[in-house]
Amino acid sequence: MEHKYLFGVVQTNLKDLCEGYNEHNGQYIIPCPNCIEHAEELDIKNPEDKRKLYIKSDYSVGFCQRCKTKFFNPKPKHDDFALLDDEIKIPEFNYEVFSGNHELIKIPIDYYTMSKDYLEDEVDYLINRNPALEKLYPYLKFKFRKNKVVMPFFWNDEIIYYQTRMTLPRDKCIVPYFCPPINGKPIWINPLNRGSNEVIITEGIFGSIGAFLTYKGKIDTIAVQGSYLTNYQLWMLDQLGYSKYYIYYDEDIISENIIKIMKKYNPIIYSDLEIIHSELGDPEDDYLHKTIYH
Numbered sequence: 001m002e003h004k005y006l007f008g009v010v011q012t013n014l015k016d017l018c019e020g021y022n023e024h025n026g027q028y029i030i031p032c033p034n035c036i037e038h039a040e041e042l043d044i045k046n047p048e049d050k051r052k053l054y055i056k057s058d059y060s061v062g063f064c065q066r067c068k069t070k071f072f073n074p075k076p077k078h079d080d081f082a083l084l085d086d087e088i089k090i091p092e093f094n095y096e097v098f099s100g101n102h103e104l105i106k107i108p109i110d111y112y113t114m115s116k117d118y119l120e121d122e123v124d125y126l127i128n129r130n131p132a133l134e135k136l137y138p139y140l141k142f143k144f145r146k147n148k149v150v151m152p153f154f155w156n157d158e159i160i161y162y163q164t165r166m167t168l169p170r171d172k173c174i175v176p177y178f179c180p181p182i183n184g185k186p187i188w189i190n191p192l193n194r195g196s197n198e199v200i201i202t203e204g205i206f207g208s209i210g211a212f213l214t215y216k217g218k219i220d221t222i223a224v225q226g227s228y229l230t231n232y233q234l235w236m237l238d239q240l241g242y243s244k245y246y247i248y249y250d251e252d253i254i255s256e257n258i259i260k261i262m263k264k265y266n267p268i269i270y271s272d273l274e275i276i277h278s279e280l281g282d283p284e285d286d287y288l289h290k291t292i293y294h
């Protein structure tokens with residue numbers, strides 16, 4: 001029988017859900033609250049009798065085999081954005097691999113590690129580009145080489161990749177970005193993210209920072225390094241447990257295409273997608289225009 005899917009992701013305290021049940025082989029198997037609540041719509045008889053919700057014994061994640069809902073613990077809530085006097089930590093992503101069969105792909109990061117924490121001209125480039133970066137670049141863990149900013153990609157607190165941005169004037173650098181070759185292009189998860197349930201998807205890293213600032217840190221941001229999402233990137237995104245996705249590109253036609261790709265990959269998880277229309281260009285341009293030139 002085919003079941004309807006009502007929710008992609010539910011956030012609730014998983015330890016509480018498991019109370020009164022015994023753990024077996026590293027998991028709890030319990031009746032699914034989503035199936036119970038929506039038994040009629042899902043056409044399920046006696047949903048309490050059949051245990052279909054599998055929760056890992058460390059309470060990190062759950063998955064209902066029947067309604068295909070994913071269960072996560074609520075993310076920590078942060079106070080309103082107070083970036084300049086607030087300690088910012090890189091978030092921990094504890095979600096276990098639960099769907100797909102990809103393995104994390106990493107590259108050696110010696111080039112990043114051996115780059116400098118500060119170079120005057122290169123930091124000036126950042127400040128000229130977006131004055132907010134003067135305060136933010138240490139939190140973003142950006143490093144520097146002559147004529148280059150080296151920008152790391154994190155996964156579970158670990159640096160798995162980096163990208164460089166040339167700092168020379170436009171006419172002096174033919175290829176502004178360099179992406180080291182890798183078998184799976186990762187997503188860039190903004191290290192400033194504060195654990196929102198919602199996320200904005202942007203094309204590039206600087207656009208992602210612009211969107212984060214525009215929304216005052218209340219929505220997480222992720223850059224996908226282009227106008228396309230690979231299955232590997234969707235697999236990564238899938239594990240972060242967001243309940244809503246905003247797509248913010250300089251052109252709506254690209255955002256629409258991204259939405260098509262996401263829905264095709266997983267119509268359950270990616271059921272709540274919305275386009276943010278850009279006003280002037282990419283999210284960085286929008287941010288600069290709104291805050292600095294006004």
Ligand SMILES: [Zn+2]
Pocket residue numbers: 032033034035036052053064065066067068069
């Ligand atoms: Zn269920």
